[in-house]
Structure formats: structure tokens, C-alpha cells
Amino acid sequence: MRSPVAPYDALLLFSFGGPDGPDDVLPFLRNVTRGKNIPDERLAVVAEHYHHFGGASPINGQNLALQKALTEELARRGLDLPVVWGNRNWEPYTRDALSAAYSDGARRMVAVVTSAYSSYSGCRQYRENLWASLDELGTDVGLGEGEHPLVVDKVRSYFNHPGFVQANVDAVTEAFESIGRDARLVFVTHSIPDTMEEASQVSGASYSAQHLDVAATVAAAVEERIGRPVTWDLAYCSRSGPPSQPWLEPDVNDHLTAIAAQGVQAVVLSPIGFVSDHMEVAFDLDTEALATAAELGLVAVRADSVGTREPFVRGLVDLVLERAALARDAEASGPHPVTADVVADAARPVPEATAGALPPYRSVCRPGCCQMRAGTPTGIPAACSTDPWS
Ligand SMILES: CC1=C(CCC(=O)O)c2cc3nc(cc4[nH]c(cc5[nH]c(cc1n2)c(C)c5CCC(=O)O)c(CCC(=O)O)c4C)C(CCC(=O)O)=C3C
Numbered sequence: 001m002r003s004p005v006a007p008y009d010a011l012l013l014f015s016f017g018g019p020d021g022p023d024d025v026l027p028f029l030r031n032v033t034r035g036k037n038i039p040d041e042r043l044a045v046v047a048e049h050y051h052h053f054g055g056a057s058p059i060n061g062q063n064l065a066l067q068k069a070l071t072e073e074l075a076r077r078g079l080d081l082p083v084v085w086g087n088r089n090w091e092p093y094t095r096d097a098l099s100a101a102y103s104d105g106a107r108r109m110v111a112v113v114t115s116a117y118s119s120y121s122g123c124r125q126y127r128e129n130l131w132a133s134l135d136e137l138g139t140d141v142g143l144g145e146g147e148h149p150l151v152v153d154k155v156r157s158y159f160n161h162p163g164f165v166q167a168n169v170d171a172v173t174e175a176f177e178s179i180g181r182d183a184r185l186v187f188v189t190h191s192i193p194d195t196m197e198e199a200s201q202v203s204g205a206s207y208s209a210q211h212l213d214v215a216a217t218v219a220a221a222v223e224e225r226i227g228r229p230v231t232w233d234l235a236y237c238s239r240s241g242p243p244s245q246p247w248l249e250p251d252v253n254d255h256l257t258a259i260a261a262q263g264v265q266a267v268v269l270s271p272i273g274f275v276s277d278h279m280e281v282a283f284d285l286d287t288e289a290l291a292t293a294a295e296l297g298l299v300a301v302r303a304d305s306v307g308t309r310e311p312f313v314r315g316l317v318d319l320v321l322e323r324a325a326l327a328r329d330a331e332a333s334g335p336h337p338v339t340a341d342v343v344a345d346a347a348r349p350v351p352e353a354t355a356g357a358l359p360p361y362r363s364v365c366r367p368g369c370c371q372m373r374a375g376t377p378t379g380i381p382a383a384c385s386t387d388p389w390s
């Protein structure tokens with residue numbers, strides 16, 4: 001009998017990265033914004049957010065905690081799969097994580113991205129970074145151009161996986177218990193440009209539609225748990241880019257102002273767009289939005305993000321097993337791993353658990369999925385997809 005994690009021999013915990021100290025802040029921000037249309041003034045403001053917290057982001061510690069929690073959950077289930085951690089924008093970089101796994105013998109890996117939703121920022125940009133890192137690793141080990149020494153698959157976007165949803169239901173219920181009164185429930189996620197929202201609907205529901213589905217599911221479950229009706233909205237934070245460029249709205253601060261004017265007196269903020277309490281949560285919500293609420297006289301509590309909550313971590317391991325079963329099924333049905341995956345994905349031979357109204361997101365992204373560069377048929381190569389060159 002093959003292991004339930006076969007064909008995988010390592011798991012890549014794949015994240016954004018953040019500065020470890022004040023000297024890292026500017027180089028980190030340059031990494032994040034390379035080739036992006038972010039005004040210098042915005043960068044200076046964001047650098048201040050990091051310096052406000054001593055120049056270090058909480059995200060790296062949170063990823064170490066998640067790496068440990070995943071390792072323990074795998075061991076608890078008797079699954080032999082080392083967990084390596086790599087980031088797009090800071091050390092440990094993706095390429096170094098892959099290189100270490102390769103040296104340890106890994107040839108086929110499964111990636112879990114620390115973003116639950118599909119969009120350029122939360123999915124394709126990670127896949128582009130993965131492709132570039134695999135290219136570099138190929139060169140390092142003496143392979144020809146475009147040849148990769150290992151294959152990396154990715155678990156599907158897990159916004160509507162029961163583990164992620166359940167952890168959010170628990171966190172929001174606890175926030176309602178702590179506020180101890182009727183409150184408006186405001187879900188918050190990262191804003192993205194309208195163009196990115198449009199590009200996000202190739203393989204399934206759009207970024208905002210994914211969030212609305214999760215929000216409705218979580219709110220309904222919380223109503224049941226607390227035994228009272230709950231009114232909810234979705235708001236956005238962390239807008240950047242020039243003011244002339246439209247991004248998803250309303251901004252959470254504007255939204256708090258609007259609901260205070262309607263007579264709302266208390267609010268629970270739920271950061272469903274983020275998997276841990278990193279800088280966007282620590283600054284944009286806990287510092288800025290809670291200050292806005294205080295100015296408006298609103299009583300406000302911020303619910304936890306899923307972090308290392310047990311249902312979330314268990315759900316991620318379930319997703320790894322699901323992806324492994326899909327890969328084994330694809331192996332059985334054809335020689336080309338990516339093409340075979342699409343066949344398997346379309347037939348959905350593996351039970352894929354969901355919570356909410358939307359179907360499971362595709363495990364293998366469609367051609368051009370979430371692509372942001374207009375004008376070229378393929379854009380930048382990305383791993384884990386059916387783009388023509390992969
Ligand atoms: C959808 C989304 C997520 C959620 C999915 C996911 O979690 O991946 C996310 C996460 C994060 N974003 C982060 C940090 C930053 N994001 C920026 C810029 C941008 N984010 C965008 C979107 C998203 N971002 C976008 C459309 C931009 C504009 C430029 C571009 O098109 O890329 C900038 C540049 C300055 C600024 O513009 O604010 C910074 C510093 C950190 C690290 C936090 C820490 O250090 O603790 C994390 C986890």
C-alpha cells in the first residue's frame with residue numbers, strides 16, 4: 001500500500017514573508033513592489049507601519065508556528081511528510097526552501113499557500129514565483145533551460161474548505177461572546193484593483209464572490225451558535241496603488257463611519273481575508289480601524305484570524321491528502337502529469353469537502369488564470385496550471 005501522501009515527499013508551506021528587523025524593511029518593500037505601480041508616498045507610509053512595530057513583521061513567527069502545527073498534525077496521523085517553509089518576498093526564499101528539500105531527496109512536493117482565496121495576489125503570483133524558483137533550481141543542478149528538477153503541485157484555494165470556515169466560525173463566535181451585546185459583523189479582506197478582481201474569475205468564482213460566500217456561511221453558523229440574528233457586511237482594507245486606479249470598496253474605515261451614522265453602536269471585525277494576524281491585521285485593523293471605531297464611539301472587537309486553530313490545521317492536512325489522491329488518480333490515467341491532472345480534476349474522482357454555496361475550487365488552475373498582464377497570450381509562466389508552456 002502506498003502512503004496516503006504519495007506521490008509527495010515534502011510539503012512546501014508557501015508564504016509572503018516579512019521583515020525580521022528595521023534594516024530589512026526597505027529591501028523587503030522593494031521586493032514586494034518590484035514592477036508594481038505603487039507610489040513612493042505609499043511605500044514611505046507602509047515602511048512606517050513596520051517601524052511602528054519595531055521593524056519586524058509578526059508574519060514570520062506565525063509561519064513558524066503553522067509549520068510546527070502542520071508537522072505535529074501530520075505526525076499525529078502517522079503521515080511521513082517533512083514541512084519546509086519558503087516565502088516569495090523574504091528569507092527563507094522559495095528557491096532556498098526548494099533547494100533544501102531537493103537536497104534531502106524530494107522530487108515531488110505539494111504546496112500550501114498561506115492565502116485562502118484565488119486572485120493574482122493570493123494564487124497566481126505565488127505560482128509565478130514557484131515557476132521562477134524551479135527554473136533557478138534547475139540551473140543550479142545543471143539542467144537545461146526550462147527544465148525543473150522537481151514537480152510542485154498545490155492544494156486548491158481553500159476559502160470554502162470546512163476547516164477554514166469552521167475556524168472562522170469559532171473565532172467570530174468567541175468575539176461575539178467577548179463583546180457581550182448585539183453587534184454588526186463586518187468581515188474584512190485585502191482590497192485589490194478592479195482589474196485584478198476581473199482577472200480572478202477564470203477558474204471559478206471571483207475574489208469578491210469567494211469572500212461573500214465564506215461570509216454568508218460563517219455568519220449563518222454564528223447566528224446558530226449565539227442564538228441571535230446577525231447582520232453582516234464585507235469591507236476592504238490595505239488599499240494601495242494610485243488614487244486614479246479603482247480598487248474594491250468600501251474601505252473598512254469608511255464603512256465604520258457609514259454604519260455608525262446608521263445608528264450601529266457595536267461591531268465585530270472578522271479578518272476572513274487573512275490566515276494569520278500579520279501586519280495588515282496588526283496595523284490596518286488593530287491600529288487604524290479600531291482607532292476609527294473609537295473616534296466614532298463604536299464598541300469594537302476584532303475576531304482572531306485562523307492562525308493555528310485546530311480545525312484549520314486539520315483541514316490543511318485533509319487538503320494535502322485530497323491533492324495526493326488526485327495526483328495518484330492522474331498518474332493512473334496518463335503520462336503527462338499536468339494534462340492528466342486536468343482530466344482528473346474535471347472528473348472530480350476524489351471527494352472534495354466544501355462549506356457554503358460555491359463548488360470546490362479547481363486544484364489545477366485554468367490557462368491564464370488570474371493573469372494580470374494584458375496583451376500577451378501567456379504572460380509570466382506559472383506552476384500548477386494548464387498554461388500552454390507548463
Ligand atoms: C490579496 C492580498 C493579500 C492576501 C493574500 C495573501 O495573504 O497573500 C495580501 C497579503 C499580504 N500583503 C502583505 C504586504 C504588502 N502587500 C503590498 C501590496 C499589495 N498587496 C495586495 C494584495 C494582497 N496582499 C496588492 C494588490 C498589493 C499592491 C501591489 C501588488 O499588486 O502586489 C505591499 C506593498 C505596500 C502596499 O502597497 O501596501 C506590502 C508591504 C503581507 C505581509 C504582511 C506582513 O508583513 O506581516 C501579506 C500577507
Ligand SMILES: [Fe+2]
Pocket residue numbers: 190
Ligand atoms: Fe499585500
